[in-house]
Structure formats: structure tokens, C-alpha cells
Amino acid sequence: MLDNIDVLILTILGCLFVNPRRYRSCWTAALTALGCGAATGAAYFLVTRMLLPWLGVTS
DSSP states (O other), X not given: OGGGHHHHHHHHHXXXXXXXXXXXXXXXXXXXXXXXXXXXXXXXXXXXXXXXXXXXXXX
């Protein structure tokens, strides 16, 4: 789990992209923030852990 701490941090920070005042209910805003955070973390994971090594990019 500690190997993926950067993915976890970005997933938590991904929730900040959602403006809660845009939604009528608190539940809709919370679910949207959760979905946005999960999508941000998944995209970051796919790029940094799978795509870059596949392209031959090493750090």
C-alpha cells in the first residue's frame, strides 16, 4: 500500500475538482466527488504504472 501512496493522495485531491454548490443535494455532490476522485486516481495509476513503462520511460 505504501508503494501507491501517491495514487492515494491524488485520489483524495481529485475530489477537490468538484464544486458542491452546483448540485441540488449533498448526496449528489458527495457521489460526484467520489467518482471524480476515483477517476483521477485511476487515470494517474494507468499513466504512471502501466503506460509509461510500456513506452519505455523509466525514472
